[in-house]
Amino acid sequence: MTMKQCLVLTAVIYGLAPIQTTALTTQGAHHQGYLERARSVVQARVDLVDPNDLEKGSHSHIAACLAADQHLEWASARLIRFLENPRGDMFWMFPMTSIAYLGKDKLSEEAHAALRHAWKTYVPLRGDTENHWAMYYGSLFLMAEYWPDLPGSEWYNGKSSEENLEEAREYLIWWMDITTSMGQGEYDCTHYIGEYLIPMLHLAAWAEDPEMRLRGEMMVDWILSDFAIDSLNGLYVGAHARTDDRQVLETWYGLSTFFAWLYFGNTPEPPPSWGIFTAVAAEYYHLPEVLYKIATDRSQPYLSRELKRTRERWRFTEERFKRVYKTTYVTEDYAVGSDQGGLLQPIQQHSWDVTWAVDDPRGVHNTMFSINPYWSTKEMQMYFSEYPDFMPPAVTNQGKPTYMAEDTFLGGSDYEQVFQDLDTIVALYHMSEEANHKHIHGFFSKDLTRLEEDDSGWIFAQGGNTYLAYFPMAAYEWRPLENGGKRLYSPHAKNGTIIQAASAAEFKSWDAFRQAMRALPLEISMDAQPRVWMKTLRGNEVFFEYDGIPMVNGKQVDYAAWPLFESPFMEAAPGSRKLTLRHGDMERVLDFDHVERIDRVIPRDENEFNVNDIRP
Amino acid sequence: MKNPVLMCHLAWPLAVVGSSLLGAPSSGRAEPQHTLYLLVQQTKDYVIGGRRISDSGLFRTRDRKAIQFVSHQQPRPFQIGFDPRDPNRMYYANLNGISRTLDGGKSWKRVTGWNITEPKDLQVDPHNPDRIWIALPDGIALSPDGGDTWQYQDAGIKTRFTEALVVERAFPDTLLAGTERGIYRTSNAGNTWSLVQPTTATVHDLLQSPHDSMRYFAVTQSDGAWASQDGGISWSRIADVPDQFTLHHLAADFHDPNRLALCGWGAGVLVSEDGGKTWQDRTAGLPSREIWSVGSDPDFPGRLYASPFEEALYVSDDFGKSWQPLLFEGALVWEYQFHKEGPR
Known part of the structure; x- marks a missing residue:
C-alpha cells in the first residue's frame, strides 16, 4: 500500500465542530434517517408536555423541550420544581448534565441557580458497577467543565472543579483503556448498553477538552459497532452480560432495539426508555456509513x-x-x-x-x-x-x-x-x-x-x-x-x-x-462428566467434555489466541486499543493509543476478504 | 467495634433530629462521657438510583435518646474514625470512598480518588493519627498524611478481599487484617503481611480486648469464631461457637473483661461471661435472629446494643437477657462507635 493508495480522510480532529464531514462520512441517507428519527422521538416527548402543568413531566421531558426549543418557560419552571427533591444518583446526574448543556442559553437564571444548588447539596452515590461509574464520571467530567474554578465548598463531594475534572478524566481514560484492550466488562447488554452509550455521547457532544470529546465520539463508534456485529435486524443476539426477563424471550423489547431503530432504522420502534438522552444529543454524533453497513448488511453469513x-x-x-x-x-x-x-x-x-x-x-x-x-x-x-x-x-x-x-x-x-x-x-x-x-x-x-x-x-x-x-x-x-x-x-444433574x-x-x-x-454421527456420555462427540451439519467433528477444552477436527480450541474482535467487518488484537471497522471499500480505524480516528477507502487489491470463504 | 477511642475532645453542638423510642433509658445515671456514633440505613431495600425515604448515613447521640444526623446522605456507610488530637477531624468510610471532615461534620470532603471503592473498615493509627488504614475489596490501603494521599500497603496478601482491620494499640506499626482467606499480621506498618491464621471463609470482624491488649477475637462467614492470647500471633478455634451461621460482629464489655458478645445472620446474639470459653444465646426479646451488629456501651455497665436486620436499634441493660427497641424504627444499624468527647 502506498500513500497514494491510502486516502486518509480524518485523523486527529481536535477542536473541530461536533459534526465532521468527510468523503466517507457524508451526510448520507443513513445519517439523515438517524437525525430524523431522533427528531421524531424528541418531538413525541415534547408533545406529551402540558406547558400549563408544572406538576407533571420528568427530566426527559425537560431535556426534550430544551433540545426542540419548545416550552422553554415550562422547562425552567419544571426543572426548579424537579430539583426540590433530587433522587436517582448517577441516573440523576446524566439527565441533569444534558439539561445543563442543552439549556445553557435557554434556562432561566432561577433554573440555573437551582441546578447549581443541587450539584452542591445532593450527594449522588457513585455505585458499584462499571455502568454506574461511566454515568457518574462522564457526568462529573462535563459538569466540572461547565462550572470551572469552583472551590470544593461548591460541590457535593467537597472537591474543587479542578479536582473533580481530574478524577473523572482519570477514570474515564482508565475505563477506555481496559475496554479497548480486553473488552467491555458489562458486555453486549441489551439495556445497560445505554448506560455506556449515553455518557459517551454526552462527552462527544459537550466536552470542551478536545481529546475527551474525540474519545467520546470514538467510544460511541466502539459501542455501536460492538452491538452492530452481534445484531440481526436490530435485535441483539447471542450472549449478553446482562439482559432481562422479558427481552431474553421477546428479543425486540428493549433499549438496545431502540438504539437499532434510532441509528440503523432496521426494526420497529420500541419505547425509548433512557434512549431519549441520546436522541436529544443526536446532532452531535455523525453516524459513519461503515458502521451502518455493518449493522444492516446480512447478505452473507459471517x-x-x-x-x-x-x-x-x-x-x-x-x-x-x-x-x-x-x-x-x-x-x-x-x-x-x-x-x-x-x-x-x-x-x-x-x-x-x-x-x-x-x-x-x-x-x-x-x-x-x-x-x-x-x-x-x-x-x-x-x-x-x-x-x-x-x-x-x-x-x-x-x-x-x-x-x-x-x-x-x-x-x-x-x-x-x-x-x-x-x-x-x-x-x-x-x-x-x-x-x-x-x-x-x-x-x-x-x-x-x-x-x-x-x-x-x-x-x-x-x-x-x-x-x-x-x-x-x-x-x-x-x-x-x-x-x-x-x-x-430435565431434572438430572449431569445434562x-x-x-x-x-x-x-x-x-x-x-x-x-x-x-x-x-x-x-453423534455420541454422548454421562459417565464421569457430560461429553459429546459429534459431526456438525457443517462437516466439523466436535468433541467437548465438561471441564475439558473443546476440540474441532482433532484440534483444541486455542483460547489464549482469542481475538478482541475478529470478523469480516471488525478486527482488533487484545491489548491493542485499536479497532478496525471495515465494509466493502470503507474502513474506519479507532486508535485509542494515539487517540485518533482514521477513515480511508480500501484499495481493491488490498481488500482480501471474500465472504464466500466462510460460507458453510 | 474494634478498639474504643478514649481521647478527650470538645463537645459538638447538638441539633436534635430524632429521639428515642423509649423514655430515658438510663434515668438516674450520670451523663454519658462518650458520644455514640451510629452508621444507619433507614430506607429499606434501597437500590442505587432509588428514592431515599429517610436520612441514612452517620448519626450521633450523646444521651442515647436525641440523635443528630452528621453526614451527607449515604445509604451504605461502613465505618467512622476519629483523630484523637482534633475533635473536629473525622474520617468516614462509605460506598463512595473516604470522606473527611475538619469541622466536626458540618462539611465533608471526599479524599479518595476513583480507584478506592467500598472501604469496608477504617482505622486511625493511635500511634500516629496521620496514618489512616482502610480495608478494601481489593486489599489494604494507607494514607500517611491524614487522607491527602493513599497507597496500597498489602504486600504478602494473596486473595485481597479485606473486611476488618485492627491497629495494635500496644505496639506501633503492628496491625491485624481479616481477609477472605484468613487473618494476616504485619509488624512493619504493612510493608509485609504474614498469614497467621488461615480460614475457609472471610473474616468479618476482629476485636482487641479493651482489657488485655494481647487478647484478640475474630468471627468469620462460615468458619466460626477464633481467639488469640498472644497478640494475634497464634489462634485457636472457639469450639462453643457454631459455624453454620454467618457471624458478623463482635463486642467486648468495657467493664467486665470476661464478657463478650457476637452476632450474625441466623446466629442471633451470643454472649460469653467467661472470656469466650462458653456462649449463651441471648436473642430472646429481639424480633429476629438476623442480627447485623452488636455493641457494648462504655458508659453503661452491662449495656448491649443489637441491630436486627431492618428492625431498629435495640438495647439491653442486662447484657442481652432482655431487650427493648431504642432508636431508628425499621432501620438497619451497620456499625457503632463510641468516642469520648469533652463535657457539653
Whole structure:
C-alpha cells in the first residue's frame, strides 16, 4: 500500500465542530434517517408536555423541550420544581448534565441557580458497577467543565472543579483503556448498553477538552459497532452480560432495539426508555456509513469472535477480570451466539441462544436456548462486597424478581459450560449437590411453526426460515409456560443440550433437514462428566467434555489466541486499543493509543476478504 | 467495634433530629462521657438510583435518646474514625470512598480518588493519627498524611478481599487484617503481611480486648469464631461457637473483661461471661435472629446494643437477657462507635 493508495480522510480532529464531514462520512441517507428519527422521538416527548402543568413531566421531558426549543418557560419552571427533591444518583446526574448543556442559553437564571444548588447539596452515590461509574464520571467530567474554578465548598463531594475534572478524566481514560484492550466488562447488554452509550455521547457532544470529546465520539463508534456485529435486524443476539426477563424471550423489547431503530432504522420502534438522552444529543454524533453497513448488511453469513471480560471479581479468585470468549454466527435467517458459560456476570447473564429473523418482531419470542436456573451467595460475594445471606432475597426484592426462581430463563450458572462451532452449540451441565436448582430447562417458543420429537432423540423445530434441531442429553418432560410456549424440563444433574441451526433454503424440504440431522454421527456420555462427540451439519467433528477444552477436527480450541474482535467487518488484537471497522471499500480505524480516528477507502487489491470463504 | 477511642475532645453542638423510642433509658445515671456514633440505613431495600425515604448515613447521640444526623446522605456507610488530637477531624468510610471532615461534620470532603471503592473498615493509627488504614475489596490501603494521599500497603496478601482491620494499640506499626482467606499480621506498618491464621471463609470482624491488649477475637462467614492470647500471633478455634451461621460482629464489655458478645445472620446474639470459653444465646426479646451488629456501651455497665436486620436499634441493660427497641424504627444499624468527647 502506498500513500497514494491510502486516502486518509480524518485523523486527529481536535477542536473541530461536533459534526465532521468527510468523503466517507457524508451526510448520507443513513445519517439523515438517524437525525430524523431522533427528531421524531424528541418531538413525541415534547408533545406529551402540558406547558400549563408544572406538576407533571420528568427530566426527559425537560431535556426534550430544551433540545426542540419548545416550552422553554415550562422547562425552567419544571426543572426548579424537579430539583426540590433530587433522587436517582448517577441516573440523576446524566439527565441533569444534558439539561445543563442543552439549556445553557435557554434556562432561566432561577433554573440555573437551582441546578447549581443541587450539584452542591445532593450527594449522588457513585455505585458499584462499571455502568454506574461511566454515568457518574462522564457526568462529573462535563459538569466540572461547565462550572470551572469552583472551590470544593461548591460541590457535593467537597472537591474543587479542578479536582473533580481530574478524577473523572482519570477514570474515564482508565475505563477506555481496559475496554479497548480486553473488552467491555458489562458486555453486549441489551439495556445497560445505554448506560455506556449515553455518557459517551454526552462527552462527544459537550466536552470542551478536545481529546475527551474525540474519545467520546470514538467510544460511541466502539459501542455501536460492538452491538452492530452481534445484531440481526436490530435485535441483539447471542450472549449478553446482562439482559432481562422479558427481552431474553421477546428479543425486540428493549433499549438496545431502540438504539437499532434510532441509528440503523432496521426494526420497529420500541419505547425509548433512557434512549431519549441520546436522541436529544443526536446532532452531535455523525453516524459513519461503515458502521451502518455493518449493522444492516446480512447478505452473507459471517462468524464473529470477541473477547470480553467479567465484572470485577472481589472474591474466590486472584484473577480480577476473567476473560470472556464470545462467538456469534450470523446469517440473514438466524444468528447463533454464545460465551463459554459459567459465572461471568451476576444475576442477569445470558450465555447463549439461537435467534431467528422475523418480519415483525414485536411480541415474538424468536429464540431458543437452555439454562440451569442458578442463584447462590457465592455468585453474590464474587461480584459484590457485602455479607452473603441477605443478598439473594434483596436482589429478588430490588428489581430482579426471578433471581431465585426455579423457572427463570435468566442468568448464568456455575454448572454450565458452552462451546459453539459456527451454528452448532453444545451446552453441558454438571450440577453439584450444593446447587439450589438441579435441573436445566430449554425454552420452546410459542412462535415455533414446527415442533416434532423424533425417535432419534432430536427435537426438530422451525422458527421463521430457520430449521432447528435440539438434542436433550438427559430425560425430560414438558411444562407449559404462562406466556405461551413450553419448557423442556430435565431434572438430572449431569445434562446437556445440543442445538444445530440451518436455513430452510439450504434443504429441499423439511424432511431433508430431518434426514440430514439423523444421519450425523453423534455420541454422548454421562459417565464421569457430560461429553459429546459429534459431526456438525457443517462437516466439523466436535468433541467437548465438561471441564475439558473443546476440540474441532482433532484440534483444541486455542483460547489464549482469542481475538478482541475478529470478523469480516471488525478486527482488533487484545491489548491493542485499536479497532478496525471495515465494509466493502470503507474502513474506519479507532486508535485509542494515539487517540485518533482514521477513515480511508480500501484499495481493491488490498481488500482480501471474500465472504464466500466462510460460507458453510 | 474494634478498639474504643478514649481521647478527650470538645463537645459538638447538638441539633436534635430524632429521639428515642423509649423514655430515658438510663434515668438516674450520670451523663454519658462518650458520644455514640451510629452508621444507619433507614430506607429499606434501597437500590442505587432509588428514592431515599429517610436520612441514612452517620448519626450521633450523646444521651442515647436525641440523635443528630452528621453526614451527607449515604445509604451504605461502613465505618467512622476519629483523630484523637482534633475533635473536629473525622474520617468516614462509605460506598463512595473516604470522606473527611475538619469541622466536626458540618462539611465533608471526599479524599479518595476513583480507584478506592467500598472501604469496608477504617482505622486511625493511635500511634500516629496521620496514618489512616482502610480495608478494601481489593486489599489494604494507607494514607500517611491524614487522607491527602493513599497507597496500597498489602504486600504478602494473596486473595485481597479485606473486611476488618485492627491497629495494635500496644505496639506501633503492628496491625491485624481479616481477609477472605484468613487473618494476616504485619509488624512493619504493612510493608509485609504474614498469614497467621488461615480460614475457609472471610473474616468479618476482629476485636482487641479493651482489657488485655494481647487478647484478640475474630468471627468469620462460615468458619466460626477464633481467639488469640498472644497478640494475634497464634489462634485457636472457639469450639462453643457454631459455624453454620454467618457471624458478623463482635463486642467486648468495657467493664467486665470476661464478657463478650457476637452476632450474625441466623446466629442471633451470643454472649460469653467467661472470656469466650462458653456462649449463651441471648436473642430472646429481639424480633429476629438476623442480627447485623452488636455493641457494648462504655458508659453503661452491662449495656448491649443489637441491630436486627431492618428492625431498629435495640438495647439491653442486662447484657442481652432482655431487650427493648431504642432508636431508628425499621432501620438497619451497620456499625457503632463510641468516642469520648469533652463535657457539653
